[in-house]
Amino acid sequence: VATATRDAFADALVRLGSDQRIVVLTGDLRDSTRTEKFLERYPDRFFDVGIAEHNMLGIAAGLALSGKIPWACSFSAFVTGRFDVVRVSVAYQEANVRIVGTHAGVGVGEDGYSQMSLEDMASMRALPNMAVLNPSDAISTEGAVEYLVDHRGPAFLRLTRQKVDDVHGDDFRFEFGKAVRIRDGSDVVLIATGATVAEAVKAAESLGGEGVSARVLDVHTVKPLDEEAVLAAASECRAVITVEDHSIHGGLGSAVAEVLSARGGTAPLRIIGMREFGESGTSEELYRKFGLDAEGIAATARDLLKAVG
Amino acid sequence: MDTRTSERRDLIERLQGIARDLRIADIEMLAEAGSGHPGGTLSAADMIAALYFYKLRHRPREPLWADRDRFVLSKGHCIPIVYAAMAEAGFFPAEVLKTLRRLGSPLQGHPDRTRLPGIEASTGSLGQGLSVAVGMALAGKLDGAGWRVYCMVGDGEIQEGQIWEAAMFAPRHRLDNLCVILDANQVQQTAKVVDILDEDPLVAKWRAFNWHVREIEGHDMAQIVDALDEAEQVTGRPTFIVSHTVKGKGVSWMELDPEWHGKAPDQEQARRALAELRGEG
Numbered sequence: 001v002a003t004a005t006r007d008a009f010a011d012a013l014v015r016l017g018s019d020q021r022i023v024v025l026t027g028d029l030r031d032s033t034r035t036e037k038f039l040e041r042y043p044d045r046f047f048d049v050g051i052a053e054h055n056m057l058g059i060a061a062g063l064a065l066s067g068k069i070p071w072a073c074s075f076s077a078f079v080t081g082r083f084d085v086v087r088v089s090v091a092y093q094e095a096n097v098r099i100v101g102t103h104a105g106v107g108v109g110e111d112g113y114s115q116m117s118l119e120d121m122a123s124m125r126a127l128p129n130m131a132v133l134n135p136s137d138a139i140s141t142e143g144a145v146e147y148l149v150d151h152r153g154p155a156f157l158r159l160t161r162q163k164v165d166d167v168h169g170d171d172f173r174f175e176f177g178k179a180v181r182i183r184d185g186s187d188v189v190l191i192a193t194g195a196t197v198a199e200a201v202k203a204a205e206s207l208g209g210e211g212v213s214a215r216v217l218d219v220h221t222v223k224p225l226d227e228e229a230v231l232a233a234a235s236e237c238r239a240v241i242t243v244e245d246h247s248i249h250g251g252l253g254s255a256v257a258e259v260l261s262a263r264g265g266t267a268p269l270r271i272i273g274m275r276e277f278g279e280s281g282t283s284e285e286l287y288r289k290f291g292l293d294a295e296g297i298a299a300t301a302r303d304l305l306k307a308v309g
Numbered sequence: 310m311d312t313r314t315s316e317r318r319d320l321i322e323r324l325q326g327i328a329r330d331l332r333i334a335d336i337e338m339l340a341e342a343g344s345g346h347p348g349g350t351l352s353a354a355d356m357i358a359a360l361y362f363y364k365l366r367h368r369p370r371e372p373l374w375a376d377r378d379r380f381v382l383s384k385g386h387c388i389p390i391v392y393a394a395m396a397e398a399g400f401f402p403a404e405v406l407k408t409l410r411r412l413g414s415p416l417q418g419h420p421d422r423t424r425l426p427g428i429e430a431s432t433g434s435l436g437q438g439l440s441v442a443v444g445m446a447l448a449g450k451l452d453g454a455g456w457r458v459y460c461m462v463g464d465g466e467i468q469e470g471q472i473w474e475a476a477m478f479a480p481r482h483r484l485d486n487l488c489v490i491l492d493a494n495q496v497q498q499t500a501k502v503v504d505i506l507d508e509d510p511l512v513a514k515w516r517a518f519n520w521h522v523r524e525i526e527g528h529d530m531a532q533i534v535d536a537l538d539e540a541e542q543v544t545g546r547p548t549f550i551v552s553h554t555v556k557g558k559g560v561s562w563m564e565l566d567p568e569w570h571g572k573a574p575d576q577e578q579a580r581r582a583l584a585e586l587r588g589e590g
Contacts, residue, residue, distance in 0.1 A: 023451070045451070047482075055440045055474035062444020065422075065430070068451070070444075085471070088434040089441055094423050 001138070002163035005195075006102040008138035009159050010034030012145035013071065017042045019149060021069045025060055027053050032161075033073040033102050053078050057085040057097070064095035069149060076101025076117035076158055083123055090154050091127040098148050099124070102159045104134070105245030106278040106286040107195050109162065113278040117158075122250025124156040125223050131155040131176075132223040134244075134252075136197035137166045140220050143174020151176070158194060162283045165198040167218060179226035185215035188301050189233035192243040193219045193252045196272075199287065200243050202294035207301055214301065225255045227263065234265040239304045241270045243297055245287075248273035270304050272297060320363065321530045327397065328358035328530070332559045333586050334393035334406060340579035342410040345418070348569040349463060350390035352494035352527070352554040359533045360459060361394040369399035372427035378456050379445050381430040383438025384463035384492065385419040386571070391428075392416050400427040436469025438462070439489065443475050446487040446547070454486075457541070461490045465497030468506050473518075479547045480519035487547040488540040489520075492527065494556035498570045511551055520549040527552030559586050 014037050016022065023045045030036040030048060039046040049056040053074055060070035072079060079101050080086065090097045101120055108116045124130045133148070133155060135141040141159065148155055167182055182197070183204050192200035197218045204214035215237055217229060234240050240260070242253040253271030260269060272291055279286070287293040291300065332354045339345040360380060361367075368374040382391055389409060396403045401415070408414035415425040419433030429445070432438040442460035449456055462472065479487055493511070495502055502508060515522045521543045525532040533552070540548035556570070557563030560582040574582055 047447070049478055050474075052471075052474035052478070054437075054471040055443070055478055058437050058440020058471065058475070059444035059447060059478070062430075062441040062446075063448045064444075065441070066445050066448030066452075068448050084434050085437055085440075088431065089437045092421070092423075093431045093441075 002165050003138035004161060004163050005135055005138065005141040005159040006034050006161060008141035009100065009145055009157065010037045012142040013038050014041050016146065016149055021067065022149070023047070023063050023068045023070045024073065025049055025056050025070055026073045027051050027056050027078070029074050032075065033100065035073050053082045054085045057082055058089045060097045061089040061093055061095040064097050065093065069096055069098065071098045071100050073100040073102070075103040075115055076120045077103065077115055080117060080120040080123055080156065087127060091130050094129060095154055096152065097154050099154070099156045100159065101156065103161045104158045104194060106274065106290060107160050107162045107245050107283045109283040109286065110280050112280040116278040118247045118274050118278060119250070120156070120158060121222055121246050121252065125250060125255065129153045130223065131221070132158070133220060134158040134194040134222050135220045136194055136218050137164055137168055139166065139168045139172050140174060140218070143172065144220060147174055147176050160195045162195065164195045167197050167201055174220070177221045177224045177226060179229040180218040180220065181215065181229070182218050183214070183216040185213040186237055187213045188239045188241060188305060189215040189217060189237040190241050190243060190297060190301070191217045191219055191230065191233065191252065191256055193222055195245055196243040196292055199292060199294045200297055203297035203301065206294060206298050212301065212305065219252055222252050222255060225259060227259045230256055230259050231263055231265055234260055234267040237267060239308050240267045241272060241297065241301055241304060243272045243292065245292055246273050248275055268304060268308055270300055272300055321534065324358050324362060324530050324534070327362050328355045329586060330397065331358055331390055331393040333583060334396070335390050336574060336579055336582045336586065338389050338393065338406045338409045339573040340576060341407050343573055344410060345389055345573045346386040346571050347563060347574065348496060348556040349384060349387040349492065349494060351558045351560060351563065352556045353387050353390050353461065353492045354558070355528050355530055356461065356490055356492065356533055356552055357390050357394050359530065359537060361398050363534060364537045365459065366456070369427070372400060376454070376456050379429045379442070379458045381432065381438045381442040381458070381460040382420060383432055383442070383460055384435065384466050385432030385438065388420045395427055435466040436471040439472055439475040442487060443479050443484065446479070446484040447482060449486050450484065457486045457488065459488050459490065461492055464491060464493040464495065464502050464508065467491065467508065476515065476518045483545050484547045485544050488537070488550065489547065490550045490552055492552055492554055494554045496556040496565055496567050496570065499567055515549045519546055521546050522549045522551065524551045525553065527554035528558055561585060
């Protein structure tokens with residue numbers, strides 16, 4: 001089944017919505033963020049602040065400091081893009097705000113770069129107490145939302161506009177800060193996050209057909225990073241590849257590189273991600289163009305393994 | 310003179326005395342710290358005295374008391390005058406004031422709620438505190454709580470766009486538990502407000518945004534007390550008090566001089582400032 005994680009998010013929030021602490025905010029994007037589903041069920045705890053994301057984040061902080069669990073929802077580009085309010089009013093105050101950014105990455109498609117957040121994990125990761133969650137499918141998104149209700153401190157939840165294939169089964173249990181080994185392998189590890197996890201799984205399958213054993217890790221929690229899973233993979237596989245629909249600077253690839261260099265990982269590393277601004281096109285076309293799809297990931301893996309020898 | 314009138318007169322005199330003491334503590338603190346923002350602390354002193362010693366319901370020994378009124382200083386650089394009031398009210402010992410801006414001090418250069426219980430909001434990036442106060446007021450409404458939210462903004466600060474986002478939101482949601490005070494001290498960091506961005510007609514603007522607006526002479530304690538009392542009686546909309554003040558008020562040679570926005574007095578200047586505040590020729 002394929003589901004947009006923004007849909008899975010809103011459905012989960014409605015299911016949890018009887019918790020009186022939960023307040024949902026959006027800036028004229030109740031449809032795109034799917035939060036209109038919450039509005040239907042809990043109109044008294046839903047606020048559309050208008051097209052005013054700075055104010056939305058500040059109000060969310062004030063609500064959080066008064067015991068509420070506010071979810072401030074918009075396109076990720078617009079909510080994490082109001083960085084000064086996130087850093088002072090949300091993060092510095094240790095406010096229990098859930099910053100929900102839909103429309104992550106070039107997966108947005110036709111709308112083009114201004115609507116695509118390619119820098120959000122980098123900026124959110126730079127804040128000392130900000131958790132960064134980038135779930136890969138409907139089931140892991142539901143788990144993340146359930147978890148976040150009682151998480152202490154600020155958190156950023158990054159969601160897709162486009163549908164993504166399920167990568168987890170019904171037995172999946174969300175564990176904050178734990179990467180999930182979806183597929184085992186020893187030649188190369190594909191460490192992916194968000195919408196690129198499904199592509200990494202497909203890449204691993206096609207590599208398997210060529211006799212290459214590829215491990216796949218789903219890093220749904222980019223911060224705090226599951227360092228042990230990364231180090232284990234780097235020592236048990238000959239090469240490491242990270243995949244993200246995000247800038248190659250400051251996101252998952254950077255986080256993995258930081259851990260490997262600080263803790264003695266020696267496997268060669270390739271970071272797959274965005275090196276330029278996005279553009280209009282279908283999300284499939286864009287994933288192909290920028291090497292984020294299964295074929296692109298597999299090609300990078302072949303290259304790297306050839307270089308390793 | 311009836312009892313109520315004489316009680317009122319005593320209250321005004323008491324608050325005037327406290328405001329003078331806060332100004333003195335403020336100058337001592339800034340001189341000791343060697344940096345800070347005297348101008349906007351001195352302009353706010355009278356209102357801060359009225360808030361902490363008349364209007365705010367708070368328990369200094371129980372700073373997180375659930376039913377307390379909240380005060381957010383959105384113009385965060387002026388926090389020393391609030392620290393002075395908190396020390397005087399008993400939130401922490403007066404000796405702590407000497408640690409202002411020092412490494413490890415709970416008295417950060419701009420307020421940090423995580424380091425000093427009783428600070429309701431961490432501010433310092435101008436334009437943000439009002440939204441936080443609005444969020445608190447909204448939470449109070451959701452809970453049907455009796456506590457109120459007070460927020461002070463600066464006249465330079467309201468040049469920030471986020472202020473006007475909050476200005477549109479609060480009346481729309483009928484936040485009559487919110488009272489915002491504009492410390493209109495006429496001067497911002499580098500020049501007079503009117504010479505950078507003329508904000509007039511201020512009262513008409515906030516009225517047009519559907520706030521209850523009251524204009525006062527912000528160093529007249531009787532007017533301050535009246536305006537704060539009036540705000541509590543307003544229903545269905547938030548209150549905006551335009552408090553006309555003088556940046557640097559109380560130290561004649563600091564008044565209305567942008568030079569004293571962000572520079573602490575040296576020891577000799579502090580001695581002269583304190584003498585003037587104490588009324589010693």
